[in-house]
Each structure stands twice: as C-alpha cells, then as structure tokens.
Amino acid sequence: MTEDTKRATASGNRWGATPEGGGRWRFGLWAPSAKTVALWRDGAETPMQRGDDGFWSLSAKAEAGQEYGFVIDGERRPDPAARHQSGDVHGASVLADPAARRWGTPWEGRAWDEAVIYEMHVGTFTPEGTFKAAAKKMQALADLGITAIEIMPVGQWQGARGWGYDGVLPYAPHPAYGTPEDMQDLVETAQAAGMMVILDVVYNHFGPDGAYLHAYAPEFFDEARHTPWGAAIDFTKPAVRAFFIENALYWLRDYRLDGLRLDAVHQIVDPSPHHVLVELGERVRAQGFERPVHLITEDERNEPELRDTGLYAASWNDDYHHAVHTALTGENEGYYAPFAHDPIGDLVLALTRGHVEEGQPRHGRDTRRGRPAGHLPWTGFVNSNQTHDQVGNRALGDRLITLADPRGVEVTHAMLLTAPFIPMLFMGEEVGETAPFLFFCDHDGELARLTREGRQREFKDFLSFGDEVPDPNAKETFERSRPFGGDPERMAHWRDLTRRLLSLRAARIVPCMKSGRAGPARVTRTGPRALSACWPFAEGNIVMQVNLGSPPDTPPAPEPQDIAIGDPAIDPFAFSLTVSSH
Template structure:
C-alpha cells in the first residue's frame, strides 16, 4: 500500500491531490481560481497535480457535487466549505523527545473545548505544567477531527485528518504537543474510525463504496473495511497524526463496531503500519472494545483496552446504582472489584446474574498494563442525564480510597479531567447542530432518558450554549482542590518510585480476595518484587497480609472503615 493515497500531499513544490471515487463519472479539483481535471487510475483513485502555495483553498467536484477533501488536513471554515493545502514539513520542531515506555503511563483524558475557559490548544498548553507536577505522564485528547458546528464531544467528526478550527490550527496542535513533551508527557489522540457524523460527510455522495449498504451501526451507515482504499484511508489518518503531529499514540473508539469483511485485515494492517514507523519513540495504540476480548491485545502494536469493568464495579460499590449496564455489577460489586484486580476484566465469558448473554473471554493471561482502568471517563459521566461526576454521588472518603487504588494498582490508570482536583462541575453531552438535526438530537436524548429513568424533557438541552458552558472545568483553587491534588501527587510518587520498576521487570502472578463486606486485599508478583494493597470501603476487613511496611497509607487499615494501604517487597 502506498504511504499516502488520499488527500493533498506536497512533492517538490507541487501537490498531488487524490480521492477514491470509483463510480464517479468525472472529477476535477479547484484550487483558488483554477480548475484542473483529475484522471482516474485502474484502482478507482482520481488524481491531479498542481502548483500552489500552502494555505491555498481547494475543493473537489465529483460529478455535479462540490465537496471538501475528505482527507483534508485543514478547512477554511466549516465542514461544508473549502479545504486548505497544508505543508506539515514547514513546521520546525524544537523537541528532542524520545517518548515513554508504556508501563510509565498515567493517562489524563481531556476535552480541549471545556478544559480551559478559552477552549483552545494554546490555552490548554498553559495548564500542562500543573498536570506534570502531579506525576501525570500522558494526555489523552478526545477527538478533534472536524465536525459540523463548534461545540461537541468530537465523536461525530466527518473530516478525521483535520483539527477543528474551534480549537486552533495545525501549528497550535504541534505547539501543544511540544509543550507536553518538554514536561515529560506523552500525547495520545482519540480517533473515530467506526462511523462518520450526520452532517458534512460528503463521502456518502462522492464515494458510496466507502460504506457497507447491508450493515448499520448505532450511529448510521457502517464502513466497508473489505475495500483496500477504505482501509488505506483510516491507516493514513492514523499515520498522519503520529507522523505530522509527533503524537505518541492513538485511542481507537468503539472498535467493536469496526466489523464485517475486511475488519480483521484492517487491524492487522494498521498494527503493522504503526509498528513500521521509525520515529525514534515508542508508539501505543489503545482500544475501546466493549466485547472484553483479548484478541487484539495479542496482536503486535496494540497495548491496552479501556476496562469499563473496573469502573462499573467501583461505581456500583460507591453509589448502589443498578440500572442499565450496571445491572450485572449490582449483584456483588465488591466481589467484582476483587475479580478486576486479579484478572483485569470481570466478565470473561462466564454466566452472570443480570446479564442474559455472557460477555467476554478469559483475559488473565494478559499483563496488568494491557488494561486502562478509570473511575470516571467522558462516557460514564457525560452519558448520565445530568452529567454528574462521581464526587456528587458517592461518599467523599470512599471516593478518595478508590481513587488511591486506581493510581497505585499495576493497571494503567486514567484520570478524567478535573478528577485530580475534586472537580464538581458536571460534564454533559453537548452538540452544536441546528434546525432539524438539532431537534432530532434533542428529542433522541430526551427519549433515551425517558426510557431509562423517566426524565425526558427535564434533562439539559444538549444543543444549548449553556449546557456546553456548564461543562467547563472550574480552576478556582480551594482547600478541597489542594487536598485532591496532594492525594494525586502522593499516590503517583509512590507509583513512579515503586510500581513502575516492578511493571518493567515483568508480571508473574496476581491474586485478590475479599476480606469482609466492604474490604479486600490484592497482591501482584513481578520478577523483581511484589506489590500489595488493602482497601476498606465502609467496613474493616480481616486482612491476611501484614502492612507494617506500608509505603503508602491513608487512614488506619486495621480500624478505619475507609482506608487504603499499599506496600512493596
């Protein structure tokens, strides 16, 4: 497969501009005031070569439809207008970044638009030093590929190669990456390859072959990965972010929806292509796969999967909620947390009360670093009717204990933005669609929660500016925010000093057990030592392990109903 087969790539001062449209009758490219005919090759790609300066606007005309470049690197304005010629080689990098090994990862998920009052990459770069000082080593950015409108989570993008102008231009993204690297932090981008958004996806018109007419997924038309050109589109998108922006990895959204003929081949080709990059730093691909299957993590290039099971066990243990996907975890949440600490996934194909069909497959053979654990994420907070964070739902003492467990246990921890400072502002679902599409979004959201919780029209309007503004972080410094940051810093200092060296030495065995109604202990053995933890969540346990050598202790584990201890031998 050629390294770049889609979009506009500069060669010796000229531009090679390509689109795959095998059933089109004619294609031309308009650059500025000039229109050039494109020619189709035997594989269905149309291409034209032109001389132009970077920054020039261009479009395709496919038959009678004028469209932006589906693989453009930047737009002039919204998703319906002209694309922009971008020369990534013109940026002068100043970094000497060699990356981080995966066992060192402490991830921080953030949404650029609500992370700061300004909602830009430039403003976000100014906050990174605070995160680095706590021991955070990786930033995971929610999707930034351009979508219709200026407000959104990013999962309805239609131009996945192009950073959204609401956040900044390509150089702003690169300067953010350079700042993160200068502070010792990786940058990982969430990318969506399983669907395109509902407004501005001109591939439906130019290239209907991009989609599988026989399948749909929850968001609309399924993508046809049996087509080599489709696989090339997404692989080139991944490589563009890694090469052009010096990113350290990608998080692939909802890979369980990348299905059908060609999907296995796609994952093999993507992993091979990423591994084939020689960029002088480790590259990491994280998955979101709700099937709880280990197959992809057994392939080269894929390092970990988001582990919702850990989150669900913690959430139910702290809140008692049992609706929807929490149902199977409401039977014995402490027991499930024990399973998560010992095996990674809780649901591994076994029959479970509250679940009609078993889910998952055995995964305990995978090392702890093959699981990204969290106590909050954009999904789990933002898909609540009122976007409440866990701090608004749970006992604050219990919450601090499980947050300590998250940061110290040998699984890869991920913090949701603001969690490290006890943020109480909600994170709501928001979008920026108008007219009929905006009405459908409002009605669909209301219907979803009417069915689940009987709330309906009581929920915030996802298309209103107020909903977006309410989701911004509050950076006010308080005694509470200092306490949470001190807790985060203390736990991550312990992790850096003691846990990371063990992870690098190689995992050998894990064991966990319940020690009471709300208590547990766990132990992980590595080649160079052993990590032990003990946790009380509302009751004092009868622990078998001696914690006299505890290197980290919050409250008295032998007497306090809310306590946590960790030690290494």
C-alpha cells in the same frame, strides 16, 4: 530529491493533498461512482484522471495556504482528507503541510508501563478552549505526576462545540481549537514537560453533518449493516482501509504523537482475512518510529485478540469502572446490572485478571461476553473511575464524587493510581471536581431538534430526571461542563492526594513493574466490602488493603505502609499500600 519529495514518497498517501516538491502537490480522491472529478483551485477547475481502482488523481502547481476542493459530477465538495479548512466542514479546504514542521525539542517517548493518562477535552479544559491555552497547563500536569495526555477527538465537525465523535474531516484539527500549528505546539509543549500525547481517533463512523462521502462514494459504506450511528463502513475495500490507515500514520508522523486511542473498535467489523486493525498496527510498526508508539482500543466485547498480536498496548477496561461505580453508588440499571450483583467480588476479579467478564455466565446478563484475558500483562488494561463516556453519557453528567461517599471516592482514587495497571483520570478528577460533564453539540435546525428529542427519549424512564435533561445544543450546557471552578480548599486537598499517590507510583511502583511480573496476582476478599491484593514482581511485591464500606472480618497484621487513607483495620472506608523489596 527534495525533503518535500522524500516526505511525500515516504507517506505513500493516496488520499488528500500531499506536497511532491518543486512547488507541486499531488491530489487524490476515491470516488468510484463519479463520472467526472476536477480539482477546484483559484476559481478554476482542472480535470482529474481516474484510475482503474476508482481513485482520481492530479499533480499540479500549488502552494500551502491556497484554498481548494473537488468538483464531483458538478458539485464542489471539500477534500475528505483535508489537513485544514478555511471555515466550516462545507466550505473550501486549505493546502497545509504539517509534515514540514521543524520540531524545536527532541523527544524519545516513554515506555508504556510509565503511563498515567489524563483524558482531556480541549474545548472545556480551559476557559479559552484552545490548543494554545491548553499548552500553558501542561507543565502543571507533569508536575502533578501525569505522564500522558489523551486528547478527545479533534477531527473537524460542523459547529463550534462538541465532544469530537461526530467528526467528518478526520485529518483536520477542529478550527475552534486552533490551527494545525497550534496543535503541534501543544504536542511539543507536553512532550517538553515529559508527557506523552495520545489522540482519540474515530474510525467506526462519520458525523451526521458534512459527510459527503455518502453521496459520491457510496461504496465506502456497507448499507446492509448499520451501526448506532448509521450505515457501517466497508473495511473490505482497499481504498477505505487506506483512508483510515493513512490517517493513523499521519497523526503519528506529522504531529509526533505517542499513540492513538481507537474508539469503539467493536463497530469496526471486517470479514477480510487480514483484519484492518491488524494491518493498521503492522503499518504503524513498519514505520520504524524512533520512539515507542502505543495503540489503545475501546472494545466493549472484552476480546484480548488485538492485544495478543503485540501490536496494541492496551484496551480501556470498562469492567473495572463498572465494579467501582456500583460498589460506591449501588446503581443497578442498564449495563451496571451484572456488576451490581456483587461489585466487591467483581473488583477482586478485575484486580486479579484485568477483565471481569471473560465468557462466564453472569447474573443479569442473557448473553456471555468476553474471553479469558488473564494471560495479558496488567499493563494491557487501562483502568479508570471516570471517563468522558461514563460521566457524560449520564443525563445530568454527574461525576462520581457527587454520587457516592467522598471517602469512598478517595479510596478508589488511591486504588486506581497505585495498582499495576495503566491508570487514567478524566480532567478535573485530580482535584476532586464536582462540576458535571454533559453531552453537548452544536447542531442547527432539524438535526438540533432530533438530537434534543433523542436525548430526552434516552432518559425518559429515569423519572428523577424529569424534564431536566439539558439541551445538548445550548451553549449553557457546554459552559457548565468546564472543570476547575470548585471549592479551592477541596481542590487543594485532592491535588495534594493525587501528587502524593503519583509520586509513590513513579518512585516505587513503576520500578517494580519494570522488573517483571513474578507470578499471578493474589487478591482475596477479606470482608463483605473489603479486599486485600498482592502483585508479585521480581523486585518486590505491591500489597494493598481496601475497605469500601466496611473493615475486614479479621484486621490485617500491622506492617509498614508507604501510604494510607484511614485505618484499614477499623474504618469502613480505608486504603493502605506497601511496596516491599526482595
């Protein structure tokens, strides 16, 4: 059996084009409503055979680099599982075999408790906006103390610019960023610098332009249920489950990724006895990867269920963000309302248990949210002060440092990077970036108009914004979202602070975390806007003092400090951390 055949057999892919060896490729498409399906290649059409389950398949001679597509009831369409496209999402697909890569450097992965995540958008991370350009900056991030990069979605969408959440070809790296090989080079460069690579994937919807599955496989969707982005995906169908599970395995296997962040899993509704996300986690574990693989969710329900299975490492913890944000800014609109009532009290809960909302009644909320999650390890929560969502979904893309007292932002930066949860920075945050990160896209015609007008309506009640909401389709909106153009002196100050905090985390905090938890967190409010926290571990305690607007009612007893910002005994904004050994 050839190596190609071994890979094809091991992958078990039913969707897309997979090399079988000997110059042959296996093509698969699920189109149960179609009357005829043919493979288009080199200007010729070859009929495909339909199985009882609605999958059409064909084995044919082909070679990497050839253009192809499927002709479905007379209409030629790209492969929804294409690994590469010749142009935009409406054109021909290209045969590509990312699994054929021979990795030049070994990689054994990293443990999850070592994770310091850096969320990045490839298109704005560098002036060039490419995988190749991003690769040149990996060593600098590693030198700063970053141990994992999390790349916002790369599955191809229509147009050149976008956040990535409107993808329609989730197997194909977006061509504006580069080729599949360029993305693999970025992964290898990051890993050679000692950093894990996590990819943000979208399994809850498809974008509005180029999602042809709606036409020839309407069974892929549950028209009776709708999400904020259109008809819901029907995860009860085996072929639908296979499309996304194969995608997850493809990225982890063929691109040697260290993990996936699954976007908005609260919209992945599956009434099946065996939930698709559980099956996905089980299939990932069954692959027997020779490195740790970490699965992360975004779940606004505050449900611990997936983490309880042991298949998922952590979930984004928006509760922590909301408590920090309202404590620093005083904002109280929308989803901030419940947290604005007592943000310091909520921070106490977040630092003690992880989630704030665990099903209890909350001021400003009509329905209860969440279930108890305090039994989870502290590493089961990815905490952040800023994310693409929380910055970019503001009308003007404001970063926290432009909304709050910079001294308070420094204190919460230190709190984030030294607490025994998993910290995540949004690109530019490590240098105190003030440039906005705006919502941007690259639609044409009617879709562009609808997007622009929808954005205006979304913020019509925020009178201070007036007519200033930037046009998401304008290239200027995209260009304004690039970081790293700020004041060099401020950036140097913040870079040094980040480096010192992450050096302390690696040297003292992570060893404590690895020694094992030795009891519950002890977090107390020491004043109207001050708190004290202690996390006990077998090897020692992590003790933190935080002032976010006023000093404690009773000054803490003097003790040795590993790092401090200001004086916690007297300064309104201050921070100190001590790691004690048993």
